[in-house]
Amino acid sequence: MKPITEIARQTGILEEHLEPYGRFKAKLNPSLWKELKDKPDGKLVLVTAVNPTPAGEGKTLTTIGLAQALNAAGRRTVAALREPSLGPCFGMKGGATGSGKAQIVPAEDINLHFTGDLHAITSAHNLLSALIDNHIFHGNALRLNPGRIVWKRAMDMNDRGLRSIVTGLGPGNGTVRESGFLITSASEVMAVLCLSENMQDLKRRLGRMLIGYTENGEPVTAEALGAVEPMAVLLKEALKPNLVQTLEGTPVLVHGGPFANIAHGCSSLIATKTALKLGEIAITEAGFGAELGAEKFFDIKCRQSGLRPDAAVLVVTAKALKYNGGLPKQQLGEENLPALRQGMANMRRHLMNLQKFGVPVLVAINHFESDSQAEVDCILEECSKLNIPAEVSKVWAEGSRGGEKLAQRLIRLLDVEPSRFAPLYDSSLDLKSKIETIVKEVYGGAAVSYSAAAGKALAGIEALGYAAYPVCMAKTPYSFSDQPALLGAPEGFTVTVSNVSLSAGAGFVVVETGNTMTMPGLPKVPAAQQIRLTEDGQIEGLI
Structure with missing residues (x-):
């Protein structure tokens, strides 16, 4: 790893805008935006995927590897990624910093406490929870109806036992009422931080948050409770994006971490806009399959911010197509062309959906060692029939060299095919529509x-x-x-x-x-059971 001051310098960030957290990670001071705001934007590329297997299909890996390959090709590129949550890290998926030769580092720091952003969001969320119960206990001047409090508590861990709880039990402990916990990635405070333009916007958004209703059915906000300023104090440092690097020294802004299945699934707007000013190309990802993360990126983040993506990269794996074609999980590493062809329908629908938003699309076939050449050829042939450019990505095994063809194809797409981006629906439609x-x-x-x-x-x-x-x-x-x-x-x-x-x-x-839960549970054998600290202080099993 290079010192973070060196990464900042090669990215064009003066040291006066850098707030180091040790040698290898730093926060970017808002003073940087004042310097960058009038510079022209680079091209914006979204990385998304087909519906995944439970292990995931490598969106983060592909984003990292592609950013490395674009830089190696001479196109100054900055990636913008989400911060990992402790829930998945200790639950089903493990770490979320890429793997192989396409990683962001220091991986253990990023996957665990990092610069404290998720802890700050959790603290701000729970401060509001405490203020609500305290207000009711001390006379309830706002006449909040305890049965219609909609603000729950939050923690950054999968804990199904906290989905539904009763608070206030015991003498002198407040009003007894039903409540529950969300995982921090589903907290509205997380969404607010990720969609805010600056501290002033953050405060406005915090103030609008709904906490419950009065006895007469009138809505009550966090602003009415006087919670905005103390919450902003807790979020002051968390609002600043974090700068780290890939294994090859490509700059990456890692900031914010909403899930895409239960939240809006995109890293912070501040990080994305900063990446657009720092790079010729800014590459970011949206969680899970394109029908979740990409749809929310386009219809929520871009709609609110005015961002206009120039291209989308759809990550496809032979495993995911075979899984969507009905092949059992334990056989996904085996060649099975009938299941693969059956699963192609999933890829075709995602491609068709992305085209509905008016963005040029490139397919990245994330290669696994178990993939047969016949399977890869089958995917390439299908993309050719659909007139969609596609390239095999071997960034896990080879880093930027394994993404060279993918990067060159993306550069051609960006240079030749204009984006005609538009959200899917008009804001004037009613909610059901x-x-x-x-x-x-x-x-x-x-x-x-x-x-x-x-x-x-x-x-x-x-x-x-x-x-x-x-x-x-x-x-x-x-x-x-x-x-x-x-x-x-x-x-x-x-x-x-x-x-x-x-x-x-x-x-x-x-x-x-359906049965979507805003507080996930741990699997039968959680990843936590494979994580250990060695005698010499090294962490094993996290990535």
Whole structure:
């Protein structure tokens, strides 16, 4: 690793704008934006994927490797990625810093406490929770209805036992009421931080956050409770993006970490805009499959910020196509062309969906050692039939050299094919029409069913004047539908909306479908059981 001061210098960042956290990571002071804001933007590239296997398909890996390859090709590139959550790190997926020769470093630091951003977000979220209960305990001047408090608590860990709780038990401990916990990645504070332009915007958004309703049904916000300034104090440092590097010294801004299945799934707007000023190309990712992360990147982040992506890279693996073609997980490493061809329908739908947003698309075939040449050729042939450029990516094994052809193909795409980006739906549509547009146009479904609670919540949100907000769909990442086992490219299904909530600060309406949980649980054998600290202080099993 190079000292972070050297990475900053080669990126064009003066040391006066750098706030080092040790030798190999640093925060960027807001003074940098004042220097950069009038510079022209580079090209913006989004990396997304087909519906994944439970192990994931390598979006972060591809983003890192492609950024390295673009720099090696002479195109100054800065990547913008999300911060890992401790939940997946100790749960199912392990670390989220890439692997092989396409990693961001120092990986253990980034995967664990990093610069404290997620802890700060958790603290700010729970400060508001404590202020709510304290306000009710000391007389409840705002006349909050304890039965209609919508603000839960948060922690950065998968803990299903905290999904539904009762607070205030015991004499002198406040009002007894039902509540629960979210994982920090699903917190509205996380979304607010990631969508804010600056500290002033952050405060405005924090103030708009809905905490509950009065006894007369009137909404109460965090601003009414006097929570904005103390929360901003806790978030002061967390709002600054973090600078790290890849194994090859490519600069990466790692900032913010909302999940894409239960939140909006994109790294911070501040980091993305900074990367656009620092690089000829800014490359970022959106979580899970394109029907989740990419749709939210386009319809929420770009809509709110004015960002206009120049291209999208769809990460495809032979394993994911065989999985979507019905092959059992234990056989995904074996050649099976019939299952692969069956799973192609999933790739085709994602490609068709990305084209609906008007962005040029490139397919990156993330190569595994178990992939046969026949499988790779089959994917390339299908892309050729669809007139979609595609290249094999071997960045895991070879770093930038393994992404050379992919980078050159992306450069040609950016230079030749203009983007005609537009969001999928118009803001003037009512909320149900927006939901149904996504279900029919992106998922391939036929209809939407609403629980009684969801229907009532939608009507209430529109009555409050928030019908123009975009919707943030909370859905299983493994299927276009709300049913995890319905793989491939299903059609004619009905999506069931179980709950709807307003994120007024973030600027969207969260729509929960199926059995989506905003607090995940650990798997039967969590990754935590494979992580250990050696006698010489080295961490093993995290990446």
